Amino acid sequence: MASMRDIKRRKSSVQSTQQITKAMKLVSTVKLQRAKGRAEKSKTYFNCMYDTVVSMLSKAGDINHPYLKPSVSARKAVIVITANRGLAGGYNSNIVKLVRDNDWNKEDLIIYPVGSKGRDAFARMGYELGEDYSAAIEEPIYADAMKISNQVLEDFATGRVGEIYVVYTGFKNTVTHTPTLLKLLPVKIEDKRSEEDKAVLDFEPETEDAVDLIIPKYITSLIYGAMIESVASENGARMQAMDSATSNADEMIGKLSLLYNRARQSSITQELTEIIAGAEAIS
Secondary structure (H helix, E strand, O other): OOOHHHHHHHHHHHHHHHHHHHHHHHHHHHHHHHHHHHHHHHHHHHHHHHHHHHHHHHOOOOOOOOOOOOOOOOOEEEEEEOOOOOOOOOHHHHHHHHHHOOOOOHHHEEEEEEOHHHHHHHHHOOOEEOOOOHHHHOOOOHHHHHHHHHHHHHHHHOOOOOEEEEEEEEEOOOOOEEEEEEEEEOOOOOOOOOHHHOOOOOOOOOHHHHHHHHHHHHHHHHHHHHHHHHHHHHHHHHHHHHHHHHHHHHHHHHHHHHHHHHHHHHHHHHHHHHHHHHHHHHO
16 A cells, blocks of 8 residues: 555645646636637528528539639648647547548648647648648637638649648537538539529629639638637537546545545554554563
8 A cells, every 4th residue: 555645645746736627627618608609609600601602603504613613633622620739638639530530542631730739640640731820720810711711722723732621620519519521612512403493593793703702702701610610619628628637636536535544544553553562562
């Protein structure tokens, strides 16, 4: 059995750690409430944006535009949104696994990291990295999403990549966060209209000019929405992880207290035995 001093030192260490996890849980809870509000307010808009653009393009007929035609390049731009910090359970690793375990050829991917945890993980695994936007995940703003959008669209237009994806953690509620992979370009169009409803949609100005305006806003909006949801998911995951760590510390402190009491009782019993034995020897 460990000595009383060792048990006391271990218990003190666990109690110090518990104070840290409690503080981190409190901070994450406050941040979650703010991020949750932004995510819930924004989600409807971004879902509507996606559905509207897909529906509009499905009614537009055959549009001859680089953003909508399959590229000759087999390479894929993957915008990976993770966190800049850990201690959030499986939040970061689940995103890395989603990309790693997908049926993609590693050599065909260019990772555009938004978050240093994802950047470092893919760098270790030997993936090619594009521009690093890790700082943008701290306080996401629309201008940051626009920079990312402009870069990947430029790479798409020049033929460096033929497809664009975003991988992020979707926010459902405080305890449910879903790793999500969304294809941004080329836009996946499903024509489910009836024969009577298949009139071609007219654009004003010209179709190509309209697509030049619509697609960048569409891509930017989806990236921004993914960043907002990811921040909410990160804080929710960290709050759960710290809550679990605090509970585990409570359990460990209880076990160490029991061990300490047993060791103390054993020490007292041994001292009494020695006193009695000594008294008997004198008498």
